[in-house]
Amino acid sequence: PPRYFSCLPGVHSSCLSALNHFNVGANPYLTGSIPPSFGNLNNLDGMWLYECNLTGTFPPQMISLPLLTVLDVSSNSYLSGTIPTNIGSMPIIHYLSFAGCGLTGTLPASILQLPAGGALVLSYNKLSGSFPLAIRNAPPSNIYLDVTCNKFCRSLPTW
Secondary structure, eight states: OOOBOTTSTTOOGGGGTTOSEEEOOSOTTOEEEOOGGGGGOTTOOEEEOTTSEEEEEOOGGGGGOTTOOEEEOOSOTTEESBOOTTGGGOSSOOEEEOTTSOOEEOOOGGGGGSOTTOEEEOOSSEEEEOOOGGGGGOOOOOOEEEOOSSEEOSOOOOO
16 A cells, blocks of 8 residues: 655545645655545645655545645656646646656646636646647637747647
């Protein structure tokens, strides 16, 4: 079985259910994977897990957190896997960063469904392929999208 936050012994996510903010960023000795049960923290509006030594994949259960406005898991180079295909269903997210993780795969078209005025930072990963064709037909939504230093190919979409 995966190890979840090995440096927080005895703390189970059910004990955290009333949390609004969870910030353990910049803790390089925090290891293990993000528990899928964190997707049950329905009162959470901000989670900062940046600059830890987290491993495994990002739990897709966290996409459905109803109050989440900030999620920063950047600079966890041992995280792996792909961007959840339903990432655009995060209802009120304003800042979402997976910068400097080991994410692979393509950019899901659902990013176009993210709330206006938000930022999605996916720089310094191993994302590849081309931009979703739906980008060129999308209505303006004022989303900040940072995909620098990845492995995209083909041409930029035309409008």
